[in-house]
Amino acid sequence: MPSHQSPFRQTNLEDREPLPPDPISEVRNQEVVRCLKQVIEPTLKNDIISLGMVRNLRVVEGYIYLRLYIGRHQHDLQTEIQQILAPLTWCKKTYIQVCTIPGVKTTLAISSGKGGVGKSTTSVNLAVALSLQGFKVGLLDADVYGPNVPQMLGLGRAEVKVIETSNGQKFLPLEAYGIKVMSVGLLAEPEHPLAWRGPVLHKIVTQFIHDVEWGELDYLLIDLPPGTGDAQITIVQESPICGVLLVTTPQQVAVSDVRRSIHMFRRVGIPVLGIIENMSYLICSKCGEHTPIFGSGGGKQLSMELHAPLLGQIPIDPLLCNGGDTGAPLTLVNPDSTVGQVFVQMAGAIATTFGD
Structure with missing residues (x-):
């Protein structure tokens, strides 16, 4: 395998900088962070925000987007996040992209x-x-x-x-x-x-x-x-x-x-x-x-x-x-x-x- 090539599929997707949040979205973002800090990872006994498990958090027009970085034993955290964000009256839906290394x-x-x-x-x-x-x-x-x-x-x-x-x-x-x-x-x-x-x-x-x-x-x-x-x-x-x-x-x-x-x-x-x-x-x-x-x-x-x-x-x-x-x-x-x-x-x- 040559050192300058990859054997895998090519992609044309480009990483784009997100638009700056409007004031309402910024306030809602902070509210989401406060909620997520209540989710505790049981092994390290710290919240998922402090542990860096939640990344790329965005709130857009009432929709919550985030990436959740976890190990194979932590998939229950996804359900817990959905449950703790559900009471937010303005939230239309939460989209969680689970990022893990299988196994x-x-x-x-x-x-x-x-x-x-x-x-x-x-x-x-x-x-x-x-x-x-x-x-x-x-x-x-x-x-x-x-x-x-x-x-x-x-x-x-x-x-x-x-x-x-x-x-x-x-x-x-x-x-x-x-x-x-x-x-x-x-x-x-x-x-x-x-x-x-x-x-x-x-x-x-x-x-x-x-x-x-x-x-x-x-x-x-x-x-x-x-x-x-x-x-x-x-x-x-x-x-x-x-x-x-x-x-x-x-x-x-x-x-x-x-x-x-x-x-x-x-x-x-x-x-x-x-x-x-x-x-x-x-x-x-x-x-x-x-x-x-x-x-x-x-x-x-x-x-x-x-x-x-x-x-x-x-x-x-x-x-x-x-x-x-x-x-x-x-x-x-x-x-x-x-x-x-x-x-x-x-x-x-x-x-x-x-x-x-």
Whole structure:
């Protein structure tokens, strides 16, 4: 499959900016928001507005339009929304577009403000840790600038198949160590730069969200590109991400970059579920002393600012790097290692959060 083409149908639909709301519609919009804030998602125990599950809300001439981004276990929320909006005397009808990834229960984004902080390494080992705890896990490598997940999982240049389903053509994900994997890197020529731009990039990223036959998954982890460009915004806007895990390193430069990316998630309303600090310290192989090579305190600082837990502090370990190079993640090879235990504990915290 050439890197610059998509195997799927073309579309001529254009995204158009909505007309500015009139005063009456604006007041009604605010009334709808107040009603929707009464709908509580039972797992995260927060309202669907604060969780960013409701997007593209519009009120036009007495009609309510909205998109509802949910997992496979949350379809009852659609009925609850209809019921809570029904008493509005001016409402003629409510149209709800349900946006979900079929078969996927919980979708989590893993993000960083800058490259080089170990985001993909974190994504791979966290996926392994969740799988080791018995969960069905998928990993979507959406880093269009540095798609390294296939190499880190030993997949190399495996060919991606396109299959026919009842819902049209779908990508068939590959599998490594029980984890279902899809990566933009699998569509590119070896050693060639990924130079997708504009509409092609948007289309590729959108189809990687909607046109992959994942099957039944407990968790789908999306490894986002670093920064806040077009690809990141498209993924965040188009996918039912219920929370983001931010990866940083201890130094202030990395922390400052993470702060910039937080604004993107806040625009959509996606909550930050936790902070992961990578390269926190080096463990001396002889005496066991911890040396903070890149400084200290960055993860804790972000945790306090965002009121989000510091899920784990990952030490520097040459075996972690070696595992990525050889396609044998350290958490899989040695889950009892110091690094492995950090990832296992983080996976346990995620499972506790989502009631699994």
